[in-house]
Amino acid sequence: MTAFWTEADYDDHELVQLVRDPKSGLTAIIALHSTHLGPGAGGTRFWHYPEPKDAIRDVLRLSRGMSYKNAMAGLPMGGGKAVILADAAKTKTPEMLAAFADAVEALHGRYVTAEDVGISEADMALVAKRTQYVSGLPNEDADAAGGDPGPFTAMGIYHGIKAAVRHRLGKDSVEGVHIAIQGTGSVGGGVARLLAKDGARLTLADIHHDRVEELARELDAETCASDAIMGVTCDVFSPNALGAVLDDAGIARLDCAVVAGGANNQLARAGHGQMLAERGILYAPDYVINAGGIISVTLEYLSRREGRDCDINEVRKRLAQIPGRLEEIWTESDASGVSPDQVADRMAQKLIGR
Ligand code: NAD
Numbered sequence: 329m330t331a332f333w334t335e336a337d338y339d340d341h342e343l344v345q346l347v348r349d350p351k352s353g354l355t356a357i358i359a360l361h362s363t364h365l366g367p368g369a370g371g372t373r374f375w376h377y378p379e380p381k382d383a384i385r386d387v388l389r390l391s392r393g394m395s396y397k398n399a400m401a402g403l404p405m406g407g408g409k410a411v412i413l414a415d416a417a418k419t420k421t422p423e424m425l426a427a428f429a430d431a432v433e434a435l436h437g438r439y440v441t442a443e444d445v446g447i448s449e450a451d452m453a454l455v456a457k458r459t460q461y462v463s464g465l466p467n468e469d470a471d472a473a474g475g476d477p478g479p480f481t482a483m484g485i486y487h488g489i490k491a492a493v494r495h496r497l498g499k500d501s502v503e504g505v506h507i508a509i510q511g512t513g514s515v516g517g518g519v520a521r522l523l524a525k526d527g528a529r530l531t532l533a534d535i536h537h538d539r540v541e542e543l544a545r546e547l548d549a550e551t552c553a554s555d556a557i558m559g560v561t562c563d564v565f566s567p568n569a570l571g572a573v574l575d576d577a578g579i580a581r582l583d584c585a586v587v588a589g590g591a592n593n594q595l596a597r598a599g600h601g602q603m604l605a606e607r608g609i610l611y612a613p614d615y616v617i618n619a620g621g622i623i624s625v626t627l628e629y630l631s632r633r634e635g636r637d638c639d640i641n642e643v644r645k646r647l648a649q650i651p652g653r654l655e656e657i658w659t660e661s662d663a664s665g666v667s668p669d670q671v672a673d674r675m676a677q678k679l680i681g682r
Contacts, residue, residue: 335381337388340682342368343438344388349427353419354412356428357383358439359391361407364680367437368408369463369626370394371444372428374451376414387411393593393615394622396676400653401619402646403626406680408439414446422454429458437461442477442625449476463629475628477621480643482518484620484650485590488612489523489564491651492586495658496610497563503527506562508584510554511569512540515590515618519566520547533557534569564588572596579603588612601669605661612654613672620647 332344342363347356360368370391377383387409395407412428414420432441432455442464443452449466456462466475489507493499505528509516512534520530520543530549533556534540544551552560558573559581566589567573574587575596587594587609594614595601604611623646631638657675661668 332384332388335385335388337385337392339388339392341388341391344384345431345435347428347431349424352421352423352427353415354424354427356410356412356431357387358410358431358435359387359408360439361388361391361409362395362680362682363406363408363438364395365399365406366404367406367440367461368394369398369403369405369440369442369622369629370407370409371442371464372410372412372447372455373444374412374414374418374420374446376416376418377411380413383411383413389593395680396673397615397619397622398626399676399679400616400672401623401626402649402653403623404630405440405626408441409444410439410441412446418446420446420451425451425454426458429455432461433459435461440629460633464625465628475624476514477625478514479518480624480647481515481590481618481621482522483644484623484647485515485519485566485568485588485617486522487648487651488617488654489519489566489586489588491654492564492588492610492612495655496585501526504529505564506531507564507566508552508557508560508562509533509566509568510557510573510589511567511591512536512543513568516566516568517543519568519590520549524549531557531560531562558582560584567591567594574600574604576600576603579607579609582607582609584609586610586612588617590614590618592618595669598669601667605667610658611668613657613669615676616653616657616672617650619650623647 343360345358391409398405440461508531524547533554561583564586565584568590571593628638661671
């Protein structure tokens, strides 16, 4: 491993551990950014990185992001993340997952894992056979908390969009408000359905043409090409596909009053939050508005450890706090002239004692 502590993304992470198991071929890195508020919680990513340093950067950045996200969601959890370094063919075996699970168990609960890109619920169920420090397990009861975090993330974003519309457009309802949604998968599709129920006017885009057309028919929405969605004249642009869409070119194309969506790491770099503010666009910091999923899986984990079922009303109550947190950020931003992303970072840093 290179000297990870010289990386720009190293931010006094409490632990960065290389996990190697030659028998199964596992190479993984577990990073704990902060356990100030509780065990470091965050998913495991299974990804083929061109260079090992790319994996180090990813795990450092993602685990810090989880510290901020968990703190701002008011959860008693710190920030952690794991990456499993896949080969080019992305070979994943039960033996690898077992070796990874043993490494998580050996941390005795300092790190709590879950699914992330490349890791399915079924993979996590395998991991859970060897370690108790797992959240986001498959849930047979569709009405219960835990399990697939997508619907809970979508619900939090829906609340957040309504708060942004209230703050920027002075409207108490999204009825007739034009919202352009990029990505109609688990999160974006859920957001679209919730907004459609309230009578919002929707324009949808996804690289999966059939999927987006079917959803548009169901919701009586318009569609546009996926490379045109950022330029649609609308009230709210909601990114729910990829990260880093808010770069110089992307921001220049926007023709909206609000950016509020669930994609992780929307800002290509820190200065892009300021650029949005200078264009008069209200930004909902991604890790604040998209915390619904982590709220659900964390409450599921904590209640399981206490030997009780997770109370869905507790999850709903916490999801409903997302607008208040956003409002606090925007109010502070309006008063100080500091962009909302920077205000959120400072609030999160304070909460984790940095
Ligand atoms: P998903 O894979 O279900 O959906 C993503 C959708 O985006 C897919 O339909 C895909 O075809 C589409 N897409 C990809 N590239 C696109 C492009 N260039 N233009 C338009 N559409 C494109 O994933 P998801 O779970 O809905 O997650 C979406 C985003 O939200 C990701 O950035 C993810 O990291 C973030 N997020 C998800 C959760 C969750 O609970 N699932 C929680 C927090 C953050």
